[in-house]
Amino acid sequence: MEKIARQGLLYDFYGALLTEHQRQVYEDVVLYDLSLSEIAEEQGISRQGVHDLVKRCDRILEDYEEKLHLMEKFGNTKRLAREIQSLAGEFSRTGDRNLLRRIEEISGEIIDLEAH
Amino acid sequence: MEKIARQGLLYDFYGALLTEHQRQVYEDVVLYDLSLSEIAEEQGISRQGVHDLVKRCDRILEDYEEKLHLMEKFGNTKRLAREIQSLAGEFSRTGDRNLLRRIEEISGEIIDLEAH
Structure with a gap:
């Protein structure tokens, strides 16, 4: 950066x-x-x-x-959100159900992220 | 809480x-x-x-x-991620394309979240 x-x-x-x-x-x-x-x-x-x-x-x-590493953690969260956005776009085009499962997994990763 | x-x-x-x-x-x-x-x-x-x-x-x-409000911000992010997860599950059941668009929007909200 x-x-x-x-x-x-x-x-x-x-x-x-x-x-x-x-x-x-x-x-x-x-x-x-x-x-x-x-x-x-x-x-x-x-x-x-x-x-x-x-x-x-x-x-x-x-x-x-x-x-505190909070900037780093926030960066990780945004990276995961970008991945979800791109998977959702890809799913719209391809209809591949695996992409949908990936979206659920990645949102789960964000939910489970700990502050420390 | x-x-x-x-x-x-x-x-x-x-x-x-x-x-x-x-x-x-x-x-x-x-x-x-x-x-x-x-x-x-x-x-x-x-x-x-x-x-x-x-x-x-x-x-x-x-x-x-x-x-700093970082706990609050992280809380908001997790809330949005939970929403994505539930929308993805709902989409699996219903196939409603609007839900997919909502997922893209919400991931965009996470990406745009500012620290301050």
């Missing part, structure tokens, strides 16, 4: 655990793609300060994911 | 963010259903101490859920 995409996802999952200030700066970088200089000026801190703050936020968010 | 079931779920999702000591005591209460006295003896702290620790863990875990 591209770095900026991963940062965006991590922020979606765990951003609420950052401070208000961290969130502002991290959003400017990750969601609004502002330059370090622009953010530095806006926030009244140095470019290096912005850079360090972003690094620190990366670390904090990665630490949460390392402990 | 019953209190003990909610505690178990919260622990599944966010337990990794508690300290080792908090985890031990919380597991004794929530997963192994030991009495406060048993845990107090085992841990060498007072019954009141165990009680306070469990309350504090409840608060910490609820705070994470309040901020």
Whole structure:
């Protein structure tokens, strides 16, 4: 995954655990793609300060994911849902009953997924 | 949801963010259903101490859920997966094509679910 995409996802999952200030700066970088200089000026801190703050936020968010793996789990769920969608489409075309059984199995996998 | 079931779920999702000591005591209460006295003896702290620790863990875990809502989101995903499973079963019996379309729609809903 591209770095900026991963940062965006991590922020979606765990951003609420950052401070208000961290969130502002991290959003400017990750969601609004502002330059370090622009953010530095806006926030009244140095470019290096912005850079360090972003690094620190990366670390904090990665630490949460390392402990909780919730982004990974959600990714697995979506992969399974994509599989169901494609099997349903294939079944519409072919009428192969095995595909229907696969759909029931995969939805069962989602239901049985544990958080830990 | 019953209190003990909610505690178990919260622990599944966010337990990794508690300290080792908090985890031990919380597991004794929530997963192994030991009495406060048993845990107090085992841990060498007072019954009141165990009680306070469990309350504090409840608060910490609820705070994470309040901020992140990941348990709630996972619950929604599972509900949708259960719906898919039941629609697939119903389709097997009735052959109603609308059910198949519903399955594609619902898997799409899971795919589009956002973390925030």
